Amino acid sequence: MIDQFPMQQVINGDGALVDETYKSEITIEKAKELYEYMLRARMLDKKCVNLQRQGRIGTYVQYEGQEAAQIGSAVALEQGDWMFPTYRDHAATLTFGHSMRNLLLNWLGRYEGNVPPEGVNIFPPGIPIASQLLHATGAAWAEKKRGTDRVSIVYFGDGATSEGDFHEALNFGSVFNTPTVFFNQNNGYAISVPMEKQMKSKTIAQKGLGYNIPSVRIDGNDVFAVYFTTKKAVERARAGEGPTLIEAVTWRYGAHTTADDASKYRDQSESEKRRKTADPLLRIERYLKSQSAWEQSWLKEREEAITEEIESTIKEMEAYPDPEFAHMFDHVFDTPTWTIQEQVNDHLAIKRRQSQ
Amino acid sequence: MNATDVKVKKMTMIEGVRDAMRLMLKENDDVLILGEDVGINGGVFRATEGLYEEFGEDRVIDTPLAESGIIGNSIGLAVNGFRPIAEIQFLGFIYPAFNQLMTHATRLRQRSMGRYTVPLVVRAPYGAGVRAPEIHSDSVEGLFTQMPGIKVVVPSNAYDAKGLLIASLEDPDPVIFLEPLRCYRSSRTEVPDEKYYVDIGKASVLKEGEDISVFTWGAMVMDTMKAVKELEEKRNISCEVIDLRTLYPLDKEAIASSVQKTGRAAIVHEAPATGGVSNDVLSVINDTSFLYLRSPIERVTGFDTPVPVYSLEQEYLPSSAKIQAAIEKAIDF
Ligand SMILES: Cc1ncc(C[n+]2csc(CCOP(=O)(O)OP(=O)(O)O)c2C)c(N)n1
Numbered sequence: 001m002i003d004q005f006p007m008q009q010v011i012n013g014d015g016a017l018v019d020e021t022y023k024s025e026i027t028i029e030k031a032k033e034l035y036e037y038m039l040r041a042r043m044l045d046k047k048c049v050n051l052q053r054q055g056r057i058g059t060y061v062q063y064e065g066q067e068a069a070q071i072g073s074a075v076a077l078e079q080g081d082w083m084f085p086t087y088r089d090h091a092a093t094l095t096f097g098h099s100m101r102n103l104l105l106n107w108l109g110r111y112e113g114n115v116p117p118e119g120v121n122i123f124p125p126g127i128p129i130a131s132q133l134l135h136a137t138g139a140a141w142a143e144k145k146r147g148t149d150r151v152s153i154v155y156f157g158d159g160a161t162s163e164g165d166f167h168e169a170l171n172f173g174s175v176f177n178t179p180t181v182f183f184n185q186n187n188g189y190a191i192s193v194p195m196e197k198q199m200k201s202k203t204i205a206q207k208g209l210g211y212n213i214p215s216v217r218i219d220g221n222d223v224f225a226v227y228f229t230t231k232k233a234v235e236r237a238r239a240g241e242g243p244t245l246i247e248a249v250t251w252r253y254g255a256h257t258t259a260d261d262a263s264k265y266r267d268q269s270e271s272e273k274r275r276k277t278a279d280p281l282l283r284i285e286r287y288l289k290s291q292s293a294w295e296q297s298w299l300k301e302r303e304e305a306i307t308e309e310i311e312s313t314i315k316e317m318e319a320y321p322d323p324e325f326a327h328m329f330d331h332v333f334d335t336p337t338w339t340i341q342e343q344v345n346d347h348l349a350i351k352r353r354q355s356q
Numbered sequence: 357m358n359a360t361d362v363k364v365k366k367m368t369m370i371e372g373v374r375d376a377m378r379l380m381l382k383e384n385d386d387v388l389i390l391g392e393d394v395g396i397n398g399g400v401f402r403a404t405e406g407l408y409e410e411f412g413e414d415r416v417i418d419t420p421l422a423e424s425g426i427i428g429n430s431i432g433l434a435v436n437g438f439r440p441i442a443e444i445q446f447l448g449f450i451y452p453a454f455n456q457l458m459t460h461a462t463r464l465r466q467r468s469m470g471r472y473t474v475p476l477v478v479r480a481p482y483g484a485g486v487r488a489p490e491i492h493s494d495s496v497e498g499l500f501t502q503m504p505g506i507k508v509v510v511p512s513n514a515y516d517a518k519g520l521l522i523a524s525l526e527d528p529d530p531v532i533f534l535e536p537l538r539c540y541r542s543s544r545t546e547v548p549d550e551k552y553y554v555d556i557g558k559a560s561v562l563k564e565g566e567d568i569s570v571f572t573w574g575a576m577v578m579d580t581m582k583a584v585k586e587l588e589e590k591r592n593i594s595c596e597v598i599d600l601r602t603l604y605p606l607d608k609e610a611i612a613s614s615v616q617k618t619g620r621a622a623i624v625h626e627a628p629a630t631g632g633v634s635n636d637v638l639s640v641i642n643d644t645s646f647l648y649l650r651s652p653i654e655r656v657t658g659f660d661t662p663v664p665v666y667s668l669e670q671e672y673l674p675s676s677a678k679i680q681a682a683i684e685k686a687i688d689f
Contacts, residue, residue, distance in 0.1 A: 058487050058666065087489065109487065109666030127491045128449055129421055162420035164452060190421050192397035198420050265396050325671045328664040339630055343659045347671075354677050 005205040005217040007249055010224040013278045015286025022228050028293045034223045035284045037075065038067040039299075040306050041091035042281060044100070047310050048107060052258045056318070057107035061087050065221070065253040065271070068280030069185045071095050072226025073153060073248070076234050082121045082143075082152035084136040086129075088185075088252075089155045093122050100309070104317040111327050112320075130160040133169030133182065140178040140237070151179040151237040153230070159190025161204055170211040170245070179237030181230060182213070182245040185220060191256045192265035208245035220248025221280045251278070366544040372514030373403050373479070373535060376521035377441060379551055381411050384439060387525065389416045390426050391443030400445055401481060401540060427453035427478065431461050434476040439525060447482035447534065448491040461530045462505025476530045477521070483536045483575050484626060484658075484669045493663040495574070495627035497534055501604040501636065506530045507556055508604040512577040514545045516601055519554030527556060538575035559607035561614070565596035568620040568686055571611065571637050573600045576624045576674065583679035593687055603633050611637060612644035619650040620686045626673055629657040651689030654682035 010019045010026070017023065045064045052060040063070065070092035077083065077096060085093050090103050097120040106113020106125075114124035121139075126132030136154030143150040160166055161184065173180045184204045188195050201207060208215030214236070218225045226248055233244035253271040255262035262268055275282070288294040329336060329344050336344070367375065380387045389404055395418035398405030408416040419426050423444055430440035444450045450457075457478070464472045484493035500508045509524055509531055511517035517535070524531040559571075562581065572580045577599050584595045596614050600607065615621050621641055623634035634655045641653060656674045664672055 059489065109489075109668075111665055113665075124490075127489060128451070159421040162422045162425070164422065164424055190392070191400065192393045192395070193418050193421070197418055260400070264398070323665075323667045325668055328659070328661050328668050328672065332661045337660065339660045343629065347659070350675070350678055350681055353681070 001206045002202040005203045005215070005247070007217050007219050008225055008229070009219040009222050010228065011222050011283055011287050013221075013283050015283050015290055017287070022224065025228070026224060028288065028291060031284055031288055031293070032298075034071060034075065034227065035281060035288070036302055037071045037095050038223065038281050038284070039302060040309075041067045041071060041094060043303070043306050044094065044310055045091070047314070048104075049254070049258060051314070052107070057104070058109055060107050060258045062252065062254040062257070063088050063091050065274070065280070066185055066187060066250045067091050068223035069220035069226055069248040069250045070155070072223040073181075073183050073230040073246075076227055076230035077151070077153060079119065080121065080150050081234075082123070082136065082139045082150065084123045084132040084139075084152060084154040085125050086132065086155050086157065086160075087125045087127055088157070089125065092155060096120065096122060098122055100313045101316050101320070104313060105320060108317070110323055126156075130156055130163035130165040130169075132156070133160075134165055134172065136182075137169050137173040137176070137178045137180050137243075140173075140180040141176050144177070144179055144240075149179075149238040151181065151234050153181040153183050153234075155183050155185060157190060158184065158186040158188065158195050158204060159193065159198055161207055162198055170208065170213055170243075173243035174211040174213050177240070177242040179240070180243040181233045181237060182208075182243060183230070184245065184247045185250055186247050187250050187252045189252070189256070189266065191260065194266070204247040205245060213243050213245050215245040215247070217247040217249065220250035221278050221283070223280055223284060363549040364546045365549060367514040367547045368541045368544055369511065369514045369517045369535070370401060370403055370540040372511075372517035372547050373521060374405065374407070375547065376518040376525070377404065378407060378410070380439075380522060380525050381407065381415060383551070386437060387415070387439045387441065388433065389441045389443065390419050390430055391417075392419060392421055392426075392445050394418060394443050399443065403443070403479070423449055423451075423453040424456055427456040427461065430476050430478075431456060431464070431474055434474045435464065435472045440476055441525065442476065442478045444478060444480040446488075446492045447480040447496060448494055450478075450480060457506065457530075458503055462503050465529065466505065473528055474530050475528050477524045477533055478530070479533045479535060481535045481537045481540070483538060484663045484673055485538045485575060487666040487669070488537070490665055493666070493669060495625070495658065495663070497603050498627055498631045498633050500532050501633055502631070506532055506604070507602065508532050508534070509556055509602050510534045510536065510573045511601060512536060512539050512574055512599055513543065514547050516554050516560065516599075518547050519552050520556065520601065522551060523553045523556050531556065534574070536575035539578070542578060554601070557602045557605050557607055559610040560599045560601055561596065561610070562599050563595070563597040565594040565618065567593045567595060567618055568622060568683055569596045569598060569611075569614040569618045570622045570624060570683065571598050571600055572624040573603065574626070576626055579674065579676060580624050580679055583676040584683070586676065587680045587683060591684075593683075595683060600637070606636060606640055608640050608644065611640045615641050615645040616648045619648050621649075622654040622656065622679075622682045622686055624656045624674055624679055624682075626658045628660045629655065630660050632657050651686045654686045656682045
């Protein structure tokens with residue numbers, strides 16, 4: 001089966017163009033634009049890991065290593081499309097227009113983390129694994145029923161394909177021909193469980209066959225492969241041709257979250273090896289070098305600008321007003337029920353008495 | 357046997373859980389553990405640490421990531437002779453398995469007139485107060501007490517955890533074993549090395565008292581004990597604190613005899629008020645002890661809201677002040 005789904009690449013780990021199909025579209029500007037998005041995401045991720053270590057934010061979910069998969073796919077969308085991320089996909093949501101401040105507030109246990117700017121359609125991250133896939137088919141179905149050309153993209157991991165919701169979503173997407181891109185990031189592990197224990201299938205892409213959904217397997221660390229493949233899937237969806245399943249093969253360098261110790265279940269030297277051979281940023285740097293288009297001064301300038309953005313956003317996060325306890329009640333229903341109303345009143349009465 | 361012969365060790369609650377599983381895996385080859393990350397990783401809270409190494413991958417089994425799969429397969433294994441312990445990584449992720457629990461695990465015995473039975477233990481950590489991400493922190497024990505055909509057990513310390521888990525694993529019917537996250541490492545209690553039972557359906561009087569009976573379970577046991585001690589230092593009252601430990605079936609005798617002695621009652625839990633197990637405790641008191649009551653029964657509960665994100669979870673959890681106010685209200689009635 002794996003022969004049916006070879007891993008497609010456009011630019012390999014050494015930065016060499018290995019597929020000429022999109023040659024004319026791979027401009028220096030585009031390469032730099034994608035690189036810069038990835039750089040921004042990586043710098044933010046590293047910063048967040050540090051903030052967590054310093055106790056300035058809570059448990060954090062790293063994505064380092066998966067930037068190409070998330071960013072190549074996010075830039076293939078247009079404003080108005082729908083994005084359904086998991087807890088690990090803030091490189092995608094940031095790139096698609098989420099607020100960096102709100103994303104940071106998420107790691108302080110704040111509801112604001114779930115709220116994208118007006119006009120940006122991003123769902124709160126799916127925490128129960130695979131549940132978000134069904135929302136993505138539903139939201140896309142709504143667009144189709146209204147006759148728009150908007151699409152949805154949904155992110156999920158290799159482990160997620162074991163849940164029933166994954167299969168139900170592929171089937172619904174297929175049956176109702178919804179304009180959905182099922183975007184799998186196969187990073188090889190679901191916490192400690194490697195893909196070989198998770199499934200006997202050698203690829204995720206082959207799971208699309210059962211639902212008659214066109215499926216492709218790509219190098220998820222190759223931002224151009226991701227970008228062009230997603231773009232094609234989005235175009236199919238917009239044209240009314242239905243869903244596509246993309247398996248982006250990647251690797252998370254770090255542990256599952258900052259609360260996890262990856263050395264318990266896998267050899268972490270693999271990450272170090274991949275940093276040198278398959279890194280998403282490094283391969284674009286190598287490509288640009290091969291085109292004599294890499295300038296160290298440009299990188300430095302970009303790094304400085306991003307550092308400034310991140311630092312000032314952290315200040316904003318830390319100065320952000322304390323959460324209001326009303327957030328817990330005000331948004332459970334449109335109009336609070338009498339039980340909630342009474343509970344709020346009792347709660348306030350006790351607090352008043354305490355502060356007297 | 358002489359009391360001095362019993363070897364005891366100080367353990368945290370999670371060590372008590374692990375000790376019970378190790379003992380049962382050793383004693384009975386039919387005992388299996390199924391779950392996500394329970395193998396080489398030893399569970400995300402380390403409940404199964406070392407068990408994979410000791411008993412191998414055929415007994416301590418990393419399953420695919422699918423809760424319906426874990427519990428559905430455990431039902432099949434249980435019906436066909438095994439004694440599965442199904443670990444759900446967080447109680448908040450059990451919902452994909454609701455169908456298996458509600459329509460099969462809980463009623464196979466009845467449907468088959470006793471021909472097929474499901475001796476299955478489902479373990480799951482739960483509860484707020486550990487700064488976990490969204491969805492990880494709800495207390496939904498009431499969803500299971502409402503399911504006819506499954507027993508609901510909630511230990512709050514290592515001794516009870518070990519004895520109750522062993523009892524659950526020898527129970528002929530399904531048991532859901534809820535492990536309050538805040539209790540996992542909060543204290544150590546003395547736990548015998550050997551096998552012992554804490555009976556399902558039996559409450560534990562943690563502190564005797566004369567003026568009011570305070571019923572609680574899970575992580576709220578810690579908060580209730582603390583609130584009560586503080587209050588007793590401030591006022592000349594004496595509170596009885598009872599850890600219910602099993603929420604279905606409730607310990608009717610323990611509830612009735614305590615209330616009949618004190619004449620007052622308060623119930624503390626972190627689950628939402630509506631549909632909370634406090635309502636069942638109230639019914640037991642009403643049915644057995646109405647005429648002994650000197651004041652209305654007080655309840656201290658979570659709100660009728662999902663457990664909020666962790667920046668607000670301390671606002672959600674019943675505070676010491678609330679527990680004390682409820683006790684005083686009953687006493688000063
Ligand atoms: C329904 C459900 N079960 C279990 C969990 C706990 N959990 C969180 S992440 C995770 C592994 C997910 O692996 P995968 O889908 O491969 O995505 P990755 O984390 O590797 O990005 C598990 C088991 C959960 N969040 N939801």
